[in-house]
Amino acid sequence: DKILLEVKNLKKYFPVKGVKGPGVQAVENVSLFIRKGETLGLVGESGCGKTTLGRTILQLHEPTSGEIIYDGKPIFQGQDPWTRDGEGKLVHRKVPKAKSANMLPYRRKMQIIFQDPSASLDPRMTVGEIIGEALDIHKLYSSKAERSDRIKELLRMVGLNTEHANRYPHEFSGGQQQRVGIARALAVKPEFIVCDEPISALDVSIQSQVVNMLEDMQEELGLTYLFIAHDLSVVRHISNRIGVMYLGSLVELAESYELNKHPLHPYTQTLLSAVPVPDPEVSRSRQRIVLEGDIPSPMNPPSGCRFHTRCPYATKACSESVPEFREVEPGHYAACHLLNK
Numbered sequence: 605d606k607i608l609l610e611v612k613n614l615k616k617y618f619p620v621k622g623v624k625g626p627g628v629q630a631v632e633n634v635s636l637f638i639r640k641g642e643t644l645g646l647v648g649e650s651g652c653g654k655t656t657l658g659r660t661i662l663q664l665h666e667p668t669s670g671e672i673i674y675d676g677k678p679i680f681q682g683q684d685p686w687t688r689d690g691e692g693k694l695v696h697r698k699v700p701k702a703k704s705a706n707m708l709p710y711r712r713k714m715q716i717i718f719q720d721p722s723a724s725l726d727p728r729m730t731v732g733e734i735i736g737e738a739l740d741i742h743k744l745y746s747s748k749a750e751r752s753d754r755i756k757e758l759l760r761m762v763g764l765n766t767e768h769a770n771r772y773p774h775e776f777s778g779g780q781q782q783r784v785g786i787a788r789a790l791a792v793k794p795e796f797i798v799c800d801e802p803i804s805a806l807d808v809s810i811q812s813q814v815v816n817m818l819e820d821m822q823e824e825l826g827l828t829y830l831f832i833a834h835d836l837s838v839v840r841h842i843s844n845r846i847g848v849m850y851l852g853s854l855v856e857l858a859e860s861y862e863l864n865k866h867p868l869h870p871y872t873q874t875l876l877s878a879v880p881v882p883d884p885e886v887s888r889s890r891q892r893i894v895l896e897g898d899i900p901s902p903m904n905p906p907s908g909c910r911f912h913t914r915c916p917y918a919t920k921a922c923s924e925s926v927p928e929f930r931e932v933e934p935g936h937y938a939a940c941h942l943l944n945k
């Protein structure tokens with residue numbers, strides 16, 4: 605299948621005022637691709653960089669370095685200004701200015717659905733104005749009548765009433781607000797949507813409705829999703845493939861079934877051991893593993909494998925060298941020294 609989006613060695617560091625060095629190393633050398641029409645799930649604990657990765661791919665945050673290729677065209681290319689000295693300390697060097705494509709046409713093709721709809725919808729605008737604004741930015745209509753028809757069509761698509769156009773976000777429930785957020789994303793006829801924990805802020809009772817709606821939209825409109833969640837149980841049913849992040853790094857990526865059945869990376873194994881499995885064969889072979897300690901700070905991540913301070917299998921080599929993220933089995937990628945033997 606055709607690859608729609610590819611990311612190579614993507615990094616996003618946030619400088620911190622008054623602190624020397626790279627600051628928060630939120631996304632570390634992530635490489636992945638997403639096929640046209642698929643859902644790539646992305647999971648990891650809060651603070652693991654999954655939201656930052658989604659936003660950096662859309663260039664809502666300027667990437668620190670790496671490459672982003674959309675539909676065969678490079679939309680970002682930047683050299684890494686950070687190298688390690690003899691002691692392993694990160695030092696900054698001057699690199700040529702990064703090259704970024706004019707993003708306006710891509711802003712239309714690549715959209716985002718935010719986690720918290722109440723915070724992402726302007727409370728002073730009516731629902732019709734919110735959706736209309738997205739149409740205005742990209743001039744997607746030729747007359748006032750067409751604009752208003754399109755707003756009504758979008759409201760119907762997400763299961764809202766056309767009279768809702770004149771109401772304000774606070775008049776809606778959380779689930780309805782998220783439908784407005786989805787209508788706003790769909791307004792510009794995107795191809796690719798980052799769904800950034802779109803159901804985490806919603807009542808459990810309506811989560812599956814919203815997920816089902818996103819799935820229906822995908823089928824109807826041929827959309828491609830990067831679906832971010834902190835919980836594997838949310839993404840395993842809707843994702844074709846799943847990527848797992850830990851402290852800014854992508855540690856494993858595989859077909860959803862394969863990842864659930866044969867997790868290779870110790871961190872994925874601990875995540876999965878926390879998810880109840882209905883399959884008795886799997887649960888018998890899977891013991892619950894509880895991680896010791898807290899997730900380290902991305903301001904000062906551990907050397908080598910970033911998971912080594914909590915990994916039950918860590919050896920000396922793990923703190924010394926960064927394991928390569930590589931294709932261990934066909935289509936199954938992981939970054940762990942144990943898998944290189």
Ligand code: SF4
Pocket residue numbers: 869870871909910911912913915916917918919922927939940941942
């Ligand atoms: Fe654990 Fe070492 Fe593998 Fe990292 S490289 S996951 S520390 S065994």
